[in-house]
Amino acid sequence: MSGPVNSHPDPSDSGDAWVYAPDGRQFWGTYGASGLLAFDRVRGVLLQHRVEWSHFGGTWALPGGARHRGESAVDGAFREAAEEAGVPDGAVRPRFSAVLDLGFWSYTTVVGDVIIPFEPEITDPESLELRWVPLDEVDTLPLHPGFEQSWPALRAELERxxxxxxxxxxxxxxxxxxxxxxxxxxxxxxxxxxxxxxxxxxxxxxxxxxxxxxxxxxxxxxxxxxxxxxxxxxxxxxxxxxxxxxxxxxxxxxxxxxxxxxxxxxxxxxxxxxxxxxxxxxxxxxxxxxxxxxxxxxxxxxx
CATH class of the missing domain: 3.40.50 (Rossmann fold)
Structure with missing residues (x-):
């Protein structure tokens, strides 16, 4: 499989650039991307309603984004969750991670348990809303296609x-x-x-x-x-x-x-x-x- 083609590579190595698949599909993050699925056994999972101008805007997904060069998927997921949803340091303990690896680009979902309850805050312009969603209600929302595809397998593991x-x-x-x-x-x-x-x-x-x-x-x-x-x-x-x-x-x-x-x-x-x-x-x-x-x-x- 041919490698990625980066549009507008960022000299700061933040990874904030598109990667294009051989078939023309585009994916965000020169070095891949990751997101945090924070699970509270009482309130459900923390989801982000994506702003309309974003990729698949108007859908619901996880706080997340492009990884920086040399940044681990776990560190990237927690950094993005803090930047986008105000997730406090130490409030979520990672339990497992799942990787979608396309060869030229990857997305890592880091699933973690909330050990210190918190209320999310919209801390950047990428969110219309942040909400704790009960597990049985996640499927009722218009989900980001990538999250929609991965949700059944993630859901099956959450309560274990x-x-x-x-x-x-x-x-x-x-x-x-x-x-x-x-x-x-x-x-x-x-x-x-x-x-x-x-x-x-x-x-x-x-x-x-x-x-x-x-x-x-x-x-x-x-x-x-x-x-x-x-x-x-x-x-x-x-x-x-x-x-x-x-x-x-x-x-x-x-x-x-x-x-x-x-x-x-x-x-x-x-x-x-x-x-x-x-x-x-x-x-x-x-x-x-x-x-x-x-x-x-x-x-x-x-x-």
Whole structure:
């Protein structure tokens, strides 16, 4: 497929230019584009009524726009949401992303959960209205063609949640780095690595899920001397430390059971290579990932 043809390339590298497909269709963003689908479980999703002079003006879509050169899709989506809808920093936590890749141009939808309620504000001239729309009412609006096409698949995932439960003792024991001399210190190192993993997320294919990238929550179960590790919950809300009062396996089974029974549906993975524990948590509805899988994800973190 032939590459894009840019009209009026912007010397500031903002990406604000048209890209033309081989068949003549035009797409906004030299470096692609991205948008934020902010989901509030009470109010619905945040949609933008696009001003008439914009591309597909008069339709409803997500706050979003062209990515800057070198800007990640996630950063671009949150920047555009702040610029167009006044979405406050830290108010939305990313959960997964979905990419439409045409080869010469791509659009990334970043789906996030509202963790700090806010009211959107029209902060630039590109919006006629910003509105929280209940999920069942989205289809009643005249939608931007691209959003209309992607909405059914996005809608199917919105009410699901994902948590990875970590058998810290088993994971730490899988790497002979001297942990037996300082179990609390080894647990601290694991928690620090998991903070970064929670922030960067995990490629969807590594979890056997659809779309492109996921940001699951983590619950890390510590037992024995490892319980003296620092509590890092305040630094990264997506990571919760659970200190087992006794044997870690019993706490892990309890945590998995509680998560798996939640409504709306909750997908749970347990990271352990202990065969007996694997069988017990599978019986409670958990999927299984081995300790080696987690170390591979940690080792792949960018510096």
């Amino acid at each position: 949640s994902e948590t990875i439960v970590v058998d810290a003792a088993n994971v730490i024991g899988a790497r002979p780095d001297g942990w037996w001399n300082d179990r609390a210190g080894a647990a601290d190192r694991l928690l620090l690595a998991l903070e970064r993993l929670a922030e960067e997320g995990i490629p969807a294919d590594a979890l056997g899920l659809g779309h492109s990238h996921w940001w699951p929550r983590f619950r890390v179960v510590l037992e024995g001397a490892a319980r003296e590790a620092e509590t890092r919950d305040a630094q990264v809300p997506e990571l919760t430390v659970v200190r087992a009062p006794g044997e870690g396996d019993e706490t892990i089974v309890h945590v998995v059971k509680e998560l798996a029974q939640r409504t709306p549906p909750h997908t749970v993975w347990t990271i352990t290579s202990d065969r007996g524990l694997r069988e017990r948590v599978e019986a409670k509805g958990s999927r299984i990932l081995g300790s080696r899988w987690l170390w591979d994800r940690i080792d792949a973190l960018t510096d």
